[in-house]
Amino acid sequence: MAKGNINVAVENIFPLIKKFLYSDHEIFLRELISNATDATLKLKHIANSGEAKLDYGNPIIEVKIDKKGKKLHIIDQGLGMTIEEVKKYINEIAFSGAEEFLDQYKDKAEDSGIIGHFGLGFYSSFMVADKVEILTKSFKDDEDAAHWTCDGSPEYTLVKGKKKDRGTEIILHIADDSTEFLEESRINELLQKYNKFMPIPIKFGTKEANDSNHVPKTTKDKDGKETTEPQKKITIDNIINNPNPAWTKQPADLKDEDYKSFYRELYPMQFEEPLFHIHLNVDYPFNLTGILYFPKMTNDLNIQKDKIQLYQNQVFVTDNVEGIVPEFLTMLRGVIDSPDIPLNVSRSYLQTDGAVKKIASYITRKVADKLKSLFNDNREDFEKKWNDIKIVIEYGMLSEDKFFEKSDAFALYPTVDGKYYTYDELHDKIKANQTDKDDKLVILYASDKDAQHSYIEAAKAKGYEVLLLDSPIISHLIQKLETTKENVSFVRVDGDHIDNLIKKDDTKISKLSDEEKTKLDELLKEVVPSEKFMVQLEPMDSNASPFIITQPEFMRRMKEMQQTVVAECLEWAICQKCIT
């Protein structure tokens, strides 16, 4: 029997582990199942490479609760460990990993977010257990099994074990303050959260199923009445995960229906179908796979974010992808899987990390390319969906310059009559008729078809096109378009009398004498409340109504922009970018 001290220098590592990231205690299960998965995949590799002669079979990982004994078992059929390997990997390497992790991060625990998700490994079991046992048998036939026990003090025992079959069993003696992890429902919740798409089947409990070898007999009684005997039931392993999720497959092997059913697997409570998907797949200069979905979006900005799930090699990490995915795409849904995202760093660091920046710009480019091909391949369908996706696209145009540059290929400008133009098409269409005397192209738009009806009609009577732009961030986008496109201005149809919105010449002569003008001005000021309106006399076309109420474009737009900043700000930085 061997007894030993793990490391005297940091005697108090276990209390530290326990205290560390209190709210994250649950990650122990993910760490242990990750280890079990690694061990199984390593065995597969050995079998495939022919390094050793062995029968790989169909290994699974099993999670078992022993409520009476207050124990939780995690059992794999992977490559196992020899006694020497336990010494090396558990006593030395795993421990030094945990130690290093704590050293590095114990002072920074508040800089929460991703930190703490990775790195603690095997020793995270001591966050919930006051004693841990390892029973393991290596795939190397002539090696003894090993039995390691540690009660949370730095002392451990390591003896020859009795395990006969290949693989490793971890037994956690659950501590009194962690008995929640002896509840089936709690373990099930964790397995669903972290392990739903891990590559090795995970068994948790059993379930009843129909016996497929049994065909129920149907018999007729003497009156000719048929009765069928009941279907025979058998108990089968309850496998909780899908080891081959859609994102790990090749796009060519998937049909539209497969993407939809994967969406339902990800969001079982979501009844609406996604509008379209984008399959991400890159292996150079970084590794990233995933599927993003455009859900049907409403026009309000309180869109639920945090719907994209981040995985590393099929292990769930977080559903807060801030800093990894560009802000405007956090409105999408789906999965990103990348082993190349450094997760043991703070979010503020993430945003400056070169690799992460590359990932973000790759995703942005992919999304833009996909939108472009959707538009080119089926314009009619794209137009139909425009209203449900425009908020993401407009937000992206505002916040990501690269996306803005590409957006000319698919961003649409709908008219009040339900026509859809790209910017260039619109430009060509209205150039002749809507260029003013200063050679500026004037783009007319409405925000509310009913409220601005008479203004819209007046514009249409002149043969002008009127866009319908009604997103909450549209004033910001207009501002951006005016500063990037050459010689254009956007004006809302109720900004002034139509002849003033697109001024073709200045030669309108008033029919009133100066005296008449002063008199009219005085009379109007008496009846028009001055705190709300400003009276202004101007010569106008004789067909125009004698009085109109207008809202000057500039003032109104500034006000709207400020309102979207205060009331429904998506991101301060963006709003400020537009204003300045």
Ligand code: ADP
């Ligand atoms: P990491 O997984 O990052 O290497 P861990 O602390 O989780 O760190 O595990 C340390 C080492 O212990 C592993 O690298 C592996 O060699 C060994 N190990 C842990 N669990 C198992 C297991 N179930 N089967 C075989 N080896 C294991």
Ligand code: MG
């Ligand atoms: Mg590990």
